[in-house]
Amino acid sequence: MTAHQHGPLPTHQHAPLPARLRPAEPGDHAAIVAAVRTWWTDRSPAEMRELSLLLPKLFLQFFARTSLVREDADGVRAFLVGFHPADHPDEAYIHFVGVDPALRGQGAGRELYEAFFREAAAAGRTRVRSVTSPTNTRSIAFHRALGFRLQDGDGVGPDGVPVHKDYDGPGLDRVCFLRTLTVTDD
Template identity: 45%
Template sequence: MHIRNVREEDHASIITVIEDWLGCRPTPDMLPKLFFQHFQETSFAVEENGQFVAFLVGFVSQTHPEQAYIHFVGVHPDRRKQGLVKELYERFFSAVQERGCTEVHVVTSPMNMGSIAFHTRMGFEIEPGDGEVDGVQVKTDYDGHGQRRVQFVRRLTMAEKVERPHSETILAQTPEKPYYAVIFTSVRTPGDNGYADMADEMVELAQNQPGFLGIESVRDADGIGITVSYWDSEESIRAWKENGRHLVAQKIGREKWYESFVTRVCRVERAYDFNRGGQGRLDG
């Protein structure tokens, strides 16, 4: 499976799968093509064997740029309760937070108890309304006469963010050459499935390994990531590869977390750097 941003040409196929998944023909105003033309960077699709199995369409508000809105989410009936929608929501949270948003808004029908339960589990709060249905606050006539809706909001936080210079946040501080770099390029499978917790554990474990020099890691919205770890010798790299807990992570990675990956080991012979406001360095 592969997660990527939607493209304009996806619209026709997704409209078709909505009909299959929901058992009814979607009306043109449910999910117009304009969303696939203008909100690609904040909308995502999950593909498996060339077929769509889930998608999320959302955007950043122009009127209230600190707010983002999730408009439509769909998942194949056979793929429900497997973490795909949670993964799509988290991708959306990350994408809109990078654009300065601090809130995400969603509306749903008061009859859709599954949606209400899901959004509550995802940390959304029900906003005050002017009516109530089965104990749930609703906004009456939200989408027209008699069209009651539950309004949700989730506030995005940066509680884990450490305030420090950007270069220190992203770039490892390596010593004078020579040293070694292990470049791990990977494509993730959908869903977290314990990946984030294990990734944090591996970074902490690696930092305590003899010969560890630093690490840099990024992953894009399509699930493609690159992690580079730096070491003082090939012996240190081999010791890390054979670490017992690391071997467990490697095994689970092949079983659940990665569609594919490549590991490359390099000897760094020359390095250049630049730091705005500081002094650059040239090795070699």
């Protein structure tokens, strides 16, 4: 008598790996750049390439400890590239954040920001800064919902949002954000 005569052989199905939030590593660079080039589907290929150029490998070589990756069985699903500037010892800066479109609206971005806030506060940082494009209304709304204040600028963008003209070069206006952190003594 063979095993098949008693019914099918047991299958060992494994539950999908749970999502895990961890510090970034230099080896994550290729996956993050690939994500940028595929997750921003509302942009042209040239614009997506331009976006990916905002993330040279040096960010993960020198700021991996302060950057975060959310991954699961499918790989990198969200990331935050941020750092603690040496020239501003009371501040932290969030440079670039990406969330897989399939996870947007489910708290993945908030999870990244809150983890970054906790780590920055634990390191004695009392403020977090970030910037975005004046046309990125989703990013502006998201930052405001997380308690960031819009910084006064020298111009006004869509919806009356203050902008900093030529912030990143001629014609590259930006909206600047600041959030105060509460440093706790545990």
